[in-house]
Amino acid sequence: MRDLIRQKIVDSLAAPVPQFTRRDVRLPGVAGKAVAVIGPRRAGKTTFLWQVLAARLAAGTGRDGLLYFNFEDERLAGLTAAQLHLLVEEYFRLHPEWRDGRRAAFFLDEIQVVPGWETFARRLLDTEKLELFFSGSSARLLSREVATSMRGRAMEALVLPFSFREFLRHRKREPERAVERLPKAARSALDKELREYLAGGGYPEAQGVERRDRFELLRGYVDTALLRDVVERHAVSHPVALRWMVRQLLGSPGGLFSVNKFQGDLRSQGVPVAKDTLHAYLGHLEDAFLVRTLTVATESERRRMVNPRKSYPIDPGLIPVFDRSGRANLGHALETAVALELERRGAELSYVRTEEGFEVDFLARYPEGGEELIQVCAEVDSPATVERETRALLEAAREHRRAKLHLVTLTPESATEAPPNIAVHWGPGWLLGE
Numbered sequence: 023m024r025d026l027i028r029q030k031i032v033d034s035l036a037a038p039v040p041q042f043t044r045r046d047v048r049l050p051g052v053a054g055k056a057v058a059v060i061g062p063r064r065a066g067k068t069t070f071l072w073q074v075l076a077a078r079l080a081a082g083t084g085r086d087g088l089l090y091f092n093f094e095d096e097r098l099a100g101l102t103a104a105q106l107h108l109l110v111e112e113y114f115r116l117h118p119e120w121r122d123g124r125r126a127a128f129f130l131d132e133i134q135v136v137p138g139w140e141t142f143a144r145r146l147l148d149t150e151k152l153e154l155f156f157s158g159s160s161a162r163l164l165s166r167e168v169a170t171s172m173r174g175r176a177m178e179a180l181v182l183p184f185s186f187r188e189f190l191r192h193r194k195r196e197p198e199r200a201v202e203r204l205p206k207a208a209r210s211a212l213d214k215e216l217r218e219y220l221a222g223g224g225y226p227e228a229q230g231v232e233r234r235d236r237f238e239l240l241r242g243y244v245d246t247a248l249l250r251d252v253v254e255r256h257a258v259s260h261p262v263a264l265r266w267m268v269r270q271l272l273g274s275p276g277g278l279f280s281v282n283k284f285q286g287d288l289r290s291q292g293v294p295v296a297k298d299t300l301h302a303y304l305g306h307l308e309d310a311f312l313v314r315t316l317t318v319a320t321e322s323e324r325r326r327m328v329n330p331r332k333s334y335p336i337d338p339g340l341i342p343v344f345d346r347s348g349r350a351n352l353g354h355a356l357e358t359a360v361a362l363e364l365e366r367r368g369a370e371l372s373y374v375r376t377e378e379g380f381e382v383d384f385l386a387r388y389p390e391g392g393e394e395l396i397q398v399c400a401e402v403d404s405p406a407t408v409e410r411e412t413r414a415l416l417e418a419a420r421e422h423r424r425a426k427l428h429l430v431t432l433t434p435e436s437a438t439e440a441p442p443n444i445a446v447h448w449g450p451g452w453l454l455g456e
Contacts, residue, residue: 050177059157061181062311094132103138134158140171184224220355223339251310273344280330
């Protein structure tokens with residue numbers, strides 16, 4: 023095992039940095055903390071580790087001080103936490119000049135395959151002068167477990183499938199100037215690109231893949247996450263109920279999901295499952311980065327518990343794979359893209375239902391203290407639609423007086439009659455952060 027680890031270190035330090043599409047993932051800036059790179063399977067976490075390594079290299083750190091080590095290697099089968107010290111010993115035996123005097127960086131990919139790795143990581147931070155980054159696609163590297171097992175020694179960097187800007191960058195079509203300064207032809211091209219993004223999603227491997235193969239690929243991602251990160255990990259006793267829940271959540275983005283109603287639907291089909299079990303399944307699906315759910319905006323914990331949740335898939339490309347209605351998904355896909363973009367921007371999200379029964383898609387609260395009420399409507403195609411969407415915002419603003427009001431649409435030219443205190447955004451421009 024020692025010889026194998028030494029050889030992997032030598033090979034890794036000699037390997038060129040691979041080509042990649044730059045990601046806009048936020049790295050925490052707290053000194054002395056490890057960085058746990060988390061996110062859904064196949065979203066690009068390994069590539070992001072290489073991106074951070076390349077950034078350190080560009081900043082002047084020598085290549086010998088940047089070790090990428092992948093534990094997902096069949097030759098390492100049986101490696102124990104007690105043997106992980108070999109990685110440190112062999113690295114510093116090869117490069118003693120990096121011990122104590124200089125600050126090396128370790129990028130440990132798929133380290134969660136080694137049981138008990140957390141103790142090694144904590145000891146590494148305590149005894150060695152280095153930066154530590156680790157990632158993994160298994161549910162063993164869940165957000166809450168990182169916080170517990172690392173005892174406050176790690177912070178998270180969340181890697182989701184491509185955002186719209188990253189999607190354009192991957193295609194080498196990222197605009198070089200602000201959207202409002204683009205000529206008409208470029209704006210039309212952006213509109214077309216967004217519609218393709220909303221239909222196909224942002225998973226890196228799915229880019230440029232024809233529809234049938236893309237569906238099979240994305241369905242495989244979901245099946246793998248379900249099997250490894252939910253069923254096996256949590257010993258799920260009602261896999262049929264779990265699979266029905268997944269189909270409903272992924273195929274009905276932005277829809278209201280009530281555990282009580284879902285339990286009733288299952289019973290009518292002869293599948294009796296306890297309510298607590300279904301609540302647990304919903305939590306497992308969020309932990310596995312398959313869905314995101316929003317509660318209603320309220321200070322009442324009871325109202326938050328009894329009201330249904332809104333759910334969104336982790337990528338708009340999953341919607342047509344699981345939606346069997348045959349309807350167009352443009353509006354749902356845009357709403358999903360906005361929800362995920364708000365998460366990337368660090369917003370805490372909920373939805374609003376006013377006393378008059380109006381609903382606003384998102385109440386976004388930011389760490390800096392700002393609030394926004396955001397309504398998403400793909401095509402504002404009539405004065406009645408404008409009135410309906412803006413009235414909901416105005417009614418919600420009575421309860422959330424600090425919030426700025428926004429309407430995101432693909433047809434802003436049809437919303438010229440919107441009240442002046444509501445900012446109307448063109449979808450591509452808003453997603454690009456303009």
